[in-house]
Amino acid sequence: MGLFIWIRDIATGFGSLLVGMGVTIKEFFSKDVTQQYPDERWRMADRFRGRVDLPLDPLSGAHKCTLCMMCVRACPNDSLEIVQSKGPDGKTRVLDKYIYKLGTCTLCELCVEACNFDAIRMNHDYEMATYDRQELTLILNEPATRPR
């Protein structure tokens, strides 16, 4: 009896291994799912949240920021900072620097939701690694300082 159980256990065990091997060999001949990242790039979803961007209006070449500071207030991490000054007429305020600290940003999109003027958006940039921490502090209204 014991011998019978012994043989049965070996047989069922062996059978179970064969079933597993059947699954893997099926996968061996099935199509691979690799996406070869630097070569094949995917189209980012429309809602993809990359880093914060201050787009310029293609026609006027100006940004839409009205310095309402809603985005700065909405940011949980103090990632945004707006430096402003009085304009030439001494009354209107002018955006000097829209400072964005990518290093502390969690890409939560609260600032974009807070903006009533569609002045900022999350762009589709996902390759945000840099060699230096300094490069993570961006000044969004000066295109020259943007990485790449």
Next chain:
Amino acid sequence: MPASPQPFVLSAFVVQLLLHPGAALSGTVGPALKGLLLGLGLGDTGYNAVVALLCFVVMSGFVTVTALVLTLAERKVAAYFQNRKGPNRVGPWGLLQPIADVVKLLQKEDTVPRAADRPIFLLAPFIGMIATYMVLAVIPFDQGLSVTDLDLGVLYITAVSGLGVLSILMAGWSSANKYSLLGGLRSAAQIVSYELSPALVVLSVVLFSGTLSVQAIVEKQSAQWNLWHMGPMGVLGMLIYLTAGTAEINRAPFDLPEAESELTAGYHTEYSGMRFSMFQLAEFMNMFIIAALTVTLFLGGWQPLGLLRFLGVPGYVWFFGKTTGVMFVIMWFRWTFPRVRVDQLMKLEWKILLPLSFINLVLVALWAAAGVGK
């Protein structure tokens, strides 16, 4: 006095070398070389030394190439099992990947832990390689094509293949790392246990073939491979041999000495650079050896399959083809199964494989006594 230069047609020689390398080497090259060396006054000892050196060089090249190909093959096979592409950046289909790996490993610093037992730590990788080379000496790649054909070849293999454990044990002990130590200890227990059932299975083949010479075992399979010539015992024997062999070379699902999720890298945790790659090399060559021995013992070695012999495909092609097949199965094991636990591993050997191989041996003995093998 050198042997008189016979009319020697190079192309005919090449053809013979390609079709029957064993006969070409022993029939033409061997005597010519012997004549040349004796003529130089080196004598038999000198001749043997030169031949040994040549064999070593050839086998070194063979080992290097095989191991490189196997690293790539393993990664590719793994990738296909996992729905990936595998290495495909270096060269077409990633064919040059192993070279890139070697270059990378060569550039790496060869670190030795401060607390390590230095001489043993440095020596350990080489012991493993030596054991591997020693087994390779008797494997028949084709008719008459092996480094040497010992009368006691099978016994020699059984004796020498256990040497590899020494390397793992030395590495594990000398690394001054508890993970390495655990890996080494596991390996010692594992390899010592798993010497038994393969030995018994080999014994059953010996019993059936009536010879201890590896070449002769293959010769005997010219009509029928042992796999079916030995009846059900052939299949059972091969399964036992493959399982135990996989365990003996520490491959998944029996890769306990280097169980990644438990011991990080086991006995070679502390190794880096070329010394690390020596272990890898030995591991891949051991896989080749187990596959080659399985082929030799059960799948007719370089013997072609049945009527396909009339195709005139050279024996070594058959040999390597079959070996590749068996190696694929071993890789297939690795990429399918979870790892067994250390005590279950022992249980598998002592409670299942060993009794099975004893039964197998007795059955084969009866089978042989009934006169089937004759």
Next chain:
Amino acid sequence: MERQALLDAVLALCAEAVVDNAPQLPEVKLPRAKFRAVMEHLHSDPGLALDYPMCMTAVDWPEQAVITCVYHLYSFPHGHKLVVKCDADRADARMPTVSDLWRGCEWFEREVFDLFGVSFEGHPDMRRIMLTDDWVGFPLRKDYRDSRIAGKTY
């Protein structure tokens, strides 16, 4: 057990208990002297059988100079919940442990010890659990200040 019945049962155990008619869960505040005995009853009394430690934490009240330990308990057999509170003195924060009753409280209490500095008497392993062993101060106390904290400090 119904909310009122549950609270009555606790009051029967300990007359000094302050029942807070909190909107969400039935809640009692126990005096520290009786805390351990009542908790033992709550755990083992088959009628109450609050066997599941849902949550255990503390709240720092610097004005009252107390750290309130809050135990959220749940009963698998009966399906009722009870919030038990007990004040620890802020200057000399000590509480009896309940980690032998609810094993899960062992780590909860370590966390409270780590972040609030409430020492649980009778706890088998009263060490810091999150922070390093040589950390100074208890970060979740309201008066904790740390110059290493980046970001907002207001």
Next chain:
Amino acid sequence: MMNLSPQSKDALKTEEYWINMGPQHPSTHGVLRLVMRLDGETVLEVVPHLGYIHRSMERMCEWDVYPQLVHLTDRMDYLSAMMTNWAYVQVVEKSMGLVVPERAEYIRVMVAELNRLSSHAMWFGAYCMDLGAASAFFYGFREREIVVDLFETLCGQRLTYHYVRIGGVSKDLTEDFVPRVLDICETFKRAVDEYEALVSGNVIFQQRTKGIGVLSAEKAISYGCGGAVLRGSGVKFDLRKNEPYSVYDRFEFDVPVGKNGDCFDRYQVRLEEMRQSVRILEQAVKQIPGGPSMADVKAIRPPKGEYYARLETARGDMGVYFVSQGGTKPYRMKFRSACFSNLSCLPEISAGWKLADVVSILGSLDVVIPDIDR
């Protein structure tokens, strides 16, 4: 660190030793450190050391206003961030008596169940990897990927969703959401069957998990375990069934339970949960009403008081407790994470097993380290 055991006086001297598993170790899934006292391979004692990525989130919560805290919860249980979002959002909504639009509730249920699928698929892969079956890891990830892709189109991120908000969800469904969900349902039905075929019946897997790390029902309750750990021990308790929140009372699904409370039961429960999630999804897709996906939320100022609410995440019973002083910031916020309690039973259930079993047990508890450390 070497300790001499009492038995060391005996002639057969064995020495116990301590070994550090982690914080960097392949099977601790992050930065968990286990200090283990071993006797050979047998684990005598496990002491988990937490806090390697403690960020003091509870203190951070005291600095920010309520809507700004949702994104912090993404970073706790990052494998089921939809549900940690929801757990936090739910308690704030309860405190204010905020009524969430029905469509938002359905969306929440759907994304939560999708997240459960992805989380369990990844757990399956990681668990098999812990046990040494490398290919299953990729199969798990392959299925998880399609869910993550869907989330990316839905809310713009693959891991830290920040999708469930106070009052609803941040964005309405995309047009292709429902067909893609149905597609995912079909894929997962196939995938779970494949997982079962690959692993569940496998004799090695069964030996590595059956009877290992048994957690009795009483112990599971006493330790405050939740989710599959609790149900694996045979306690039929699922917050979605026992205290239905949101619209879970409108769906038909079963609560799978185990019998023995061993690793295999926890595994089985999770696989079955994936099937049930698919069932819920299929019903939710049919029932989902139209309307707004976000309530009209003015100021978020929970009235003074203390609030506690629990939610069934992929890992178990997640509770959020907060004290409000009536302002826009919480006075005290406590996240009772499922993994913290689930892990607390590890020392108890892993003592006496082999080193490899600790890996298996730890894997079966399905801990996410940021959720433990917070």
